[in-house]
Amino acid sequence: MPILVMKFGGTSVANLDRIRRAAKRVGLEVAKGYDVIVIVSAMSGKTNELVGWVNETSPLYDAREYDAVVSSGENVTAGLMALTLQEMDIPARSWQGWQVPLKTTSAHGQARIEEIPTDNLLGKFGEGMRVAVVAGFQGISPEGRITTLGRGGSDTTAVAFAAAFDAERCDIYTDVDGVYTTDPRISDKARKLDKIAFEEMLELASLGAKVLQTRSVELAMRYKVKLRVLSSFEEPSDEAGTLVCAEEEIMENKVVSGVAYSRDEAKMTLVSVADRPGIAAGIFGPLAEAGINVDMIVQNISDEGTTDMTFSCPTDQVKRAEKALNDAKAAGTIGFEEIIADTNVAKISVVGIGMRSQPGVAAKMFKTLSDEGINIKVIATSEIKISVLIDRKYMELAVQALHDAFELEKSA
């Protein structure tokens, strides 16, 4: 029988009633003839409670023990979901990560999946089991200890199972009903997309549209897993949600698919850096070593042998970035006059696969912002994305203006 993977997030299994509701959806797919692999998160709030206990017990905790504690929430949901399905007369059983086994690296707290042998589950499907409920977010290391995959790891678990079992589709049930052209809380013209390409979703996921974890989209793209994001609170329907799929499967290719934003980006400027070859490596080497996620980089035009270097990084890494740069200055590897950190900025991005073949998107974006009197501080582009840093107070205005300019309220 064809296999379907269905993943339910924390709000979709927050209590016994919601677990029953989720189980009914699983039942619909079983009735259609699918063997189903269900991936469950912990009941919402449970993981935070466990993480809180670990942090209170040991601020610099042993990540192996963190994983042993924090993974327990998913085990509870998996067992309860299996019981609920059995009550509906659907042959089901639960599997913890180590039982599958979902084999990972030993990088506790952020392990990467290495292998998912399929024989255990396929054997049980062969014996008449119709649903395998698997605890998400967890696996087992080569040393036989429990690992977790990092926040949002259940999405990644789901996609990895879909890839390993060659599933027809991987449905991610969450509390939003799909991927939108922009955040509906910012623009009431935001429109749900029926389909979106992996590459676009990847840019949107990493740009702050918190629907799917970036790693899960990467994995889906690599293994060509059809991903569907949909709400577990809406009536079931074949048209529900947004399908994340290969570019070729999307007929209606618009130039721009969505407008994303992020409040968590800070702008850092190094003033009067000596402008000589290798200076960029001198700056960004220490930042990389300190684990700073540098995003955009801009170098000003050189003026009498010195230049200003500007970059952006997550707001909560500003202090660490300053320390790394001041240390490098003290060690004599780089020279600059001062560091100016501006945390009062926002990043706005337009994303669209169509950009690759359609010129003029950047020009249109810049003109739209300029017409609204919004000054652009930093620009960065990729093949399918243009991002700008602006004053945070203009964030909503910019999103709305760009959404209008690219006519995202209309479907293609």
Next chain:
Amino acid sequence: MPILVMKFGGTSVANLDRIRRAAKRVGLEVAKGYDVIVIVSAMSGKTNELVGWVNETSPLYDAREYDAVVSSGENVTAGLMALTLQEMDIPARSWQGWQVPLKTTSAHGQARIEEIPTDNLLGKFGEGMRVAVVAGFQGISPEGRITTLGRGGSDTTAVAFAAAFDAERCDIYTDVDGVYTTDPRISDKARKLDKIAFEEMLELASLGAKVLQTRSVELAMRYKVKLRVLSSFEEPSDEAGTLVCAEEEIMENKVVSGVAYSRDEAKMTLVSVADRPGIAAGIFGPLAEAGINVDMIVQNISDEGTTDMTFSCPTDQVKRAEKALNDAKAAGTIGFEEIIADTNVAKISVVGIGMRSQPGVAAKMFKTLSDEGINIKVIATSEIKISVLIDRKYMELAVQALHDAFELEKSA
């Protein structure tokens, strides 16, 4: 290094503060030179919460899923305890049942321990680990699924580890400070025992003194594990608690060690049973098949070919017992006039190894009750115990009178 097993019950690990307190006690033993195996229960209330969810989801639940859900509470405590010990600079790690592995039968919900290989833990002790924190109450079946050992199974886990690792002692930390001559809530003359023999403890455990699970005492007796019961809320001391040990190690052997009671016993009488050979089998066969725990049995003197048969069983099994007997009557395998169930009784027992060699205990017990005007309804005896059923309203009076009569307030 010598090995010590320390078990902490739910109230001793009810929150992070109490876990820290328990960890300090572990630290004291490590400082004395022990390698310690710590067995932990779930934080108090957690297991009940999980059991509640399972029952609400599926009243006739699949016991394999029950075990997968319910075992998660202990995993959380084990990880938190290991982290707490690490914070105190004591090398520690947590182990879940399947990691040890603690191998059990497949009888989910009430599995029996089959084997505890010692190489994993001893290997880690050899590498410098000082404390192995093991999640109690759980193991792994031959099929690779999680099993639980039944209520109070963490005591059994602790004793089994002590036996497998040839531990010097197994300390059971709980919320009472030892085993008493009787319940201090009933008699203010109740005295804590310094030592008690396994056999006596076994009778007391099964008679309603809820300090230790019966199975754990049986296991300790079989493998000659020195068990100490003590409170985690008292100051540490070598004299704390009660040592449960082999008879030979107790110098001060009193004839009677304690007076136990139970409210949960009902008296059932079958009136006018045809008195012929095989009738006892005809009655108690069906009861055994229905899972009724029959305790005391008394057969009246035969009167014109019929007799009355009286037995006791737990109050909550009365309905089931009645059904089993009426079914057997309908099937024609036994005949009787009526069943009289009296749930308004209490069982009082005096227990003591010394009884074996000292006659007159029964006579003294009966006289004491008679002097108080208490009528005895049923009598049952074993080598080291005499139990009687009396009207429940006399329960406290009987316990106090017997405690006085056998001078239990005085140490030997």
